[in-house]
Amino acid sequence: MAAASAYQQNSVLKLRTLFISDVHLGSKAAKTDFLLDFLRHHEAETIILVGDIVDGWRLKRSWYWPQSCNDVVQKLLRKARKGTRIIYIPGNHDEFLREFPGVHFGGIEVAQRYLHKGADGRTYLVLHGDEFDVVVRNARVLAYLGDWAYDMAIAINIGLAAIRRRLDMPYWSFSSWAKLQVKHAVNFIGEFQKVVTEEARRHDAQGVICGHIHHAVIEDIDGIRYINTGDWVESCTAIAEHHEGTMELITWHQMRGDSAAGQRAGEAETMPVRRLAPQAA
Secondary structure (H helix, E strand, O other): OHHHHHHHOOOOEEEEEEEEOOOOEOOOOOOHHHHHHHHHOEEEEEEEEOOOOEOHHHHHHOOOOOHHHHHHHHHHHHHHHOOOEEEEOOOOOOHHHHHOOOOEEOOEEEOOOEEEEOOOOOEEEEOOOHHHOHHHHHOHHHHHHHHHHHHHHHHHHHHHHHHHHHOOOOOOOHHHHHHHHOHHHHHHHHHHHHHHHHHHHHOOOOEEEEOOOOOOEEEEEOOEEEEEOOOOOOOOEEEEEOOOOOEEEEEHHHHHOOOOHHHHHOOOOOOOOOEEOOOOO
16 A cells, blocks of 8 residues: 555655544553654645544543653644644543634644545545544543543553564454444444434535544445544554545554564554545546
8 A cells, every 4th residue: 555655665655634533642552653653654735633632531530641742742733834734623532622613722723523625526524423422421420431441451452462472473452352342332333423424414525534433444324435533542543535535544554564563563453454436526
């Protein structure tokens, strides 16, 4: 793929738009080094941060902000200074920024939602997606408990990954496996996709780009293109829009072009890269 080729040649892949979400800066699970590596090899005219970039929930519980978090922020600010338009759509973990719609911080614009006009003519509704999560909106205590359980699953992931590396075994994500074994989690993903695509339809958009559920995918649902950006605590995924309008799901593993990269990364999960061609005229 183009992303892997760019890395192998130590060059920079130039894109029209880059969509990133669920970095969770302030969490020990955030793959800041991988994200920095990714940002060094990708330039875009516009970068849209689709929520949960900063993890305010965890920072409230205990402060954790290593230099790598500063490095990610500085990298984004540097891109903004060099002319990249950066739009920040807050999620539930960085909801404190929802108090500042339309405000610019160091060249980064805060917006509640965004209508993105693709190079192929499609209009995409861009939002984080937590407003369609019943637990987050109506049962905050349960949401916090779920967040704690997710932290525990990530911690188990790290330990298992270290053991499997020592045994020269391929990477396997316990947390992703656990989520997909729970019937309610599978049903939730399906319902979430259905609700957000209907929201796009209500806004006369041909697609929706969101985050929140840490489940990266590009697919068509009832005539609406559904795109989820994934996350940077497990899968290390982003959505790239190429200049001709193609949407590509990129993973850190594919970007490295190294079959062992995901294993060495420990917690990074390998996910398939999918590209959708531009809409026919």
